């Protein structure tokens with residue numbers, strides 16, 4: 001035990017329910033409590049310390065015992081409880097103050113201590129008011145008379161007087177300066193003369209300025225039935241899945257449930273995949289719920305996050321509804337009544353790196369249990385996991401099969417580009433079919449969305465003479481050509497270099513690009529449709545805080561006719577005027593080496609299709625593919641979720657994949673290939689001795705080296721009836737023995753429970 005050094009907070013900033021959740025995360029996802037805390041707590045809560053000098057009140061010195069400098073500091077300490085080194089430097093107006101401190105210490109006059117503080121600083125805004133002695137009209141008249149010779153000063157006083165009479169609110173210095181056209185210096189003079197008084201008010205960094213008071217919409221019959229069914233199901237079960245086709249109006253159903261929860265005096269957590277925290281949904285919810293909506297996601301600064309944290313902690317009126325990305329499950333809720341997981345099928349709810357490798361949807365369900373609250377999962381294309389749970393009656397299941405306003409589901413057509421290539425009916429990556437439909441939509445004043453899964457210009461640059469293609473020096477991948485910057489870039493480690501003029505293997509100038517990304521599509525569109533405005537939405541164009549928002553707004557306001565983008569486009573966006581959606585190539589995602597590739601392609605394609613024709617006219621979707629007879633594409637074109645579900649579940653049964661089997665993926669990393677190779681063989685062998693053929697691997701992943709680290713994967717498949725906690729105990733044992741072997745100690749091991 002150590003002495004208490006300093007009390008930082010009057011009230012704990014973390015509550016017992018959070019600790020309970022965090023302990024669950026650490027044990028379920030096999031990581032440390034420290035890992036969880038690092039993810040949970042905003043950076044600004046991390047403590048810093050600074051050396052301070054404190055007066056020793058047990059010792060009194062005579063002035064004569066102290067030299068000049070020492071005396072000045074000693075005096076100052078009688079007025080201030082502590083002084084920092086730089087305070088002392090200011091007082092003495094010199095840099096090296098250590099001799100002074102040393103002499104004071106020698107005389108026992110002071111202590112040196114470490115003061116600990118949070119990096120979080122409340123935001124203070126500067127205000128001014130007229131000094132109270134000018135409260136009467138007469139005193140004010142006299143003042144203005146006195147200021148006759150100083151017209152600028154009297155202008156400031158008059159402005160302040162009229163602004164505060166008009167608004168009846170405190171006046172910010174910045175507003176006063178704007179209104180009176182005065183300078184900071186004039187205001188300062190008035191403060192120095194005690195005519196004005198300055199003061200500070202703590203203000204939120206995140207300010208909401210919108211028009212609230214919009215009442216929520218009247219539900220149509222399908223929404224009303226769904227709402228009833230959800231409420232009914234909540235009587236017996238804590239979790240319900242709302243499977244409603246795109247644009248069926250799920251959000252409005254959520255809104256009604258939120259209203260009910262608020263009326264009970266309880267908090268609501270509304271989870272969304274990161275990128276979908278668009279102005280669109282935020283605005284919709286803020287219109288209904290005004291200032292009660294708090295927002296929490298990764299583009300917020302850590303100071304802003306602390307502010308939201310504190311509002312939630314205080315359970316105050318500014319955070320009754322938290323709209324957040326996955327990390328918002330860590331907030332200090334006290335009294336949650338409802339958690340909504342919108343777009344619950346989204347992969348981005350799972351954190352890959354670093355630990356905790358948690359899934360926010362699954363963790364949200366645990367959080368809801370802790371609070372004895374309900375969870376509603378919503379999606380037009382539910383994950384197999386959730387739909388399976390609903391089929392097993394673990395969750396309630398509610399469906400909406402009609403779009404709002406009885407708009408028809410979009411007409412989805414598969415375009416065989418293999419055949420079109422043969423018949424030379426392609427212009428670049430556009431089939432004649434797609435060009436025709438685009439031309440028609442544009443001529444009718446409609447907007448178009450074009451989806452391409454890859455960013456950049458082309459993912460592979462290849463020499464036509466020798467076949468060499470430039471690779472990342474740190475990873476086993478080809479570099480992607482980005483035309484806009486004329487660079488070759490690695491999408492795994494960020495490495496970049498200027499585009500080569502010659503092949504680095506044979507010197508030939510005949511470099512060709514293979515495959516295509518969003519940049520190339522954007523360029524082709526500009527050539528095909530020079531009279532229309534094109535924008536691109538991918539990781540490269542949305543980096544800034546408002547990057548994403550700007551593009552969405554421009555498209556919403558129809559300043560842009562054609563929007564080209566990656567899967568960012570698919571997430572819950574609601575545009576009024578999009579008639580046509582084009583998918584340039586559906587094949588690469590279908591062929592992705594992952595057991596979820598088919599499920600995911602189905603979700604992605606239906607979601608992007610769902611952006612078409614959301615208002616009146618039926619939308620049109622064209623999916624270009626080399627393989628129009630692929631079952632997934634057939635299921636997409638007929639909106640056959642059940643067909644997809646049954647077939648994919650069959651495969652998961654047969655090949656022992658989730659949700660039938662649980663799995664833990666173990667990844668070993670090291671810069672020395674031999675080490676990782678030998679280590680992973682040892683590791684897999686030890687696991688096999690316990691689990692037999694439930695172990696797969698070790699295997700090199702498709703990209704065997706990233707950031708100069710070689711990777712090997714081992715997979716454990718766990719039948720539902722096998723105890724997960726016993727399995728994990730065994731894994732931890734193997735892991736500990738592995739790390740105790742000297743030659744493997746430097747190998748990094750990543751345990752990923754429920755890997756995606």
Ligand code: ADP
Pocket residue numbers: 217218219220223244245246247248249250251252404574614
């Ligand atoms: P989903 O989330 O299921 O894709 P949304 O909630 O975005 O669907 O609804 C689609 C569109 O229909 C939105 O523009 C929404 O404002 C509108 N809408 C949905 N329900 C209603 C309603 N009851 N009254 C009026 N408009 C509605």
Ligand code: ZN
Pocket residue numbers: 463464465466467468503504505506507508
């Ligand atoms: Zn070459």
Ligand code: ZN
Pocket residue numbers: 472473474475490491492493494495707
């Ligand atoms: Zn790289």
